[in-house]
Amino acid sequence: MRRKGKPKPTSLVLSNSMKQIRCKKIIEQVKKMCMEANFELGDDVLQAFNAAQADEESPIGKEIMGILIENARIAQDESIPMCQDTGFAVFFVELGDDVRIVDGNLIEAINEGVRQGYAEGYLRKSICHPFTRKNTGDNTPAIVHIEPVPGDQLKIIFAPKGGGSENMSRVTMLRPSDGKKGIKEFVVNRVRESGANPCPPTIVGVGIGGTFEKAALLAKKALLRPLSSVHPDAELAAFEKEILQAINDSGIGPQGLGGRTTSLAVHIELFPCHIASLPVAVNINCHAHRHKEVIL
Amino acid sequence: MEEIILTPPVTDSDVGKLKSGDRVLITGDIFTGRDAAHKRLVDLLDEGNDLPFDIKGQIIYFVGPTPARPGQPIGSAGPTTSYRMDAYSPRLIAQGLKGMIGKGARSSEVLEAMQRFKCVYFAAIGGAGALISRCIKRSEIIAYEDLGPEAIRRLRVERFPVFVVNDIYGNDLYKAGLKQYARL
Numbered sequence: 001m002r003r004k005g006k007p008k009p010t011s012l013v014l015s016n017s018m019k020q021i022r023c024k025k026i027i028e029q030v031k032k033m034c035m036e037a038n039f040e041l042g043d044d045v046l047q048a049f050n051a052a053q054a055d056e057e058s059p060i061g062k063e064i065m066g067i068l069i070e071n072a073r074i075a076q077d078e079s080i081p082m083c084q085d086t087g088f089a090v091f092f093v094e095l096g097d098d099v100r101i102v103d104g105n106l107i108e109a110i111n112e113g114v115r116q117g118y119a120e121g122y123l124r125k126s127i128c129h130p131f132t133r134k135n136t137g138d139n140t141p142a143i144v145h146i147e148p149v150p151g152d153q154l155k156i157i158f159a160p161k162g163g164g165s166e167n168m169s170r171v172t173m174l175r176p177s178d179g180k181k182g183i184k185e186f187v188v189n190r191v192r193e194s195g196a197n198p199c200p201p202t203i204v205g206v207g208i209g210g211t212f213e214k215a216a217l218l219a220k221k222a223l224l225r226p227l228s229s230v231h232p233d234a235e236l237a238a239f240e241k242e243i244l245q246a247i248n249d250s251g252i253g254p255q256g257l258g259g260r261t262t263s264l265a266v267h268i269e270l271f272p273c274h275i276a277s278l279p280v281a282v283n284i285n286c287h288a289h290r291h292k293e294v295i296l
Numbered sequence: 297m298e299e300i301i302l303t304p305p306v307t308d309s310d311v312g313k314l315k316s317g318d319r320v321l322i323t324g325d326i327f328t329g330r331d332a333a334h335k336r337l338v339d340l341l342d343e344g345n346d347l348p349f350d351i352k353g354q355i356i357y358f359v360g361p362t363p364a365r366p367g368q369p370i371g372s373a374g375p376t377t378s379y380r381m382d383a384y385s386p387r388l389i390a391q392g393l394k395g396m397i398g399k400g401a402r403s404s405e406v407l408e409a410m411q412r413f414k415c416v417y418f419a420a421i422g423g424a425g426a427l428i429s430r431c432i433k434r435s436e437i438i439a440y441e442d443l444g445p446e447a448i449r450r451l452r453v454e455r456f457p458v459f460v461v462n463d464i465y466g467n468d469l470y471k472a473g474l475k476q477y478a479r480l
Binding site: 057058067071135249253258287 | 363444459469475477
């Protein structure tokens with residue numbers, strides 16, 4: 001019941017401090033990201049390609065790195081997808097506590113952006129029913145991970161994920177006694193057994209800890225870190241380096257045709273786990289390591 | 297290095313000359329097919345029916361391209377991972393298929409069928425779909441239009457660069473690469 005002459009302080013405060021973001025704006029931005037991510041390879045990846053081309057010992061591997069650099073240039077110049085597998089549309093969203101989405105629903109807006117972006121960009125629609133394999137026709141539904149964060153910003157990261165490298169990814173529940181040695185063995189073996197399948201040189205995301213599903217999400221999130229970055233935790237930075245070295249000693253090389261550059265980076269994300277468990281997930285990304293980010 | 301240009305239809309004698317590690321430029325007509333199309337082709341054979349194209353001497357490229365922009369024959373068109381076709385390839389090889397283009401290692405059943413019926417496996421460069429699309433001059437859907445990107449297309453290619461991974465003599469470029477560069 002409203003009392004005469006008295007304002008409603010809580011609702012007033014809320015409406016003043018909440019930032020409103022219209023779905024129309026989200027749709028526009030998502031559409032743009034879908035296209036740009038598939039046409040333009042990030043500078044961090046191109047730099048890694050250049051370094052690999054310079055360092056690669058295998059002549060065929062060197063040649064392949066050159067071809068991938070040329071491929072990225074053509075894709076950007078001609079607005080053609082760098083790879084025909086334009087991916088499952090995966091989004092990581094950081095939703096500020098002081099943001100209010102208006103004129104619609106956030107996930108529906110993202111799906112609409114995907115629909116429009118994949119149509120206008122002439123991107124491949126790769127999503128189908130698991131049993132009938134019937135294509136949904138518009139590359140939806142997208143996979144959307146939403147994390148509430150403090151502040152009044154909406155950050156949307158788009159990371160389209162190809163099927164070839166995703167198929168090579170695994171989760172395992174190690175015994176605590178397996179320790180770091182067991183983790184390294186699992187990751188290195190996964191990459192070795194994958195051979196040429198995930199389009200090396202790959203980027204290897206490793207999720208350690210949490211629960212079964214948390215480990216997988218950590219591994220995927222680990223892929224988002226820029227390739228040139230060093231892990232802020234010194235022990236993990238050293239562990240990443242150690243695993244990368246072991247992977248690159250495998251000899252798989254670019255496209256699996258032999259060489260030194262099997263992976264461009266190993267990225268680890270860590271989370272506490274149950275006293276009984278040591279979950280480990282490996283999410284492999286192909287060299288078409290696509291991601292775009294927008295802040296609204 | 298001497299250029300090897302291969303033009304389908306491919307004969308047993310053509311196949312016999314190819315060695316693991318050779319770089320080959322394919323010029324001519326090839327057919328596309330990936331998971332869903334392969335299943336349908338093998339289902340047809342199981343039912344005793346003819347395939348929608350004469351597979352004898354032909355090359356199948358494992359690819360699901362992006363849609364063509366107006367005025368272009370095709371979109372991005374790099375290879376997809378081949379092991380998913382392993383369940384179907386031996387049947388097609390027995391029907392006279394002479395070449396497959398994809399990426400990644402094949403099963404022992406496929407390799408055996410390749411040696412027995414004389415068929416080679418080529419690797420195209422995965423993730424180089426933009427660059428490869430430039431070698432494709434014409435594309436027409438010849439079967440299974442309902443499969444969208446997975447429909448069977450006839451592609452006219454010019455100097456499409458591939459590597460011979462598995463020849464008919466049992467050699468394997470992936471294994472040779474590992475042997476040369478592994479530090480284990």
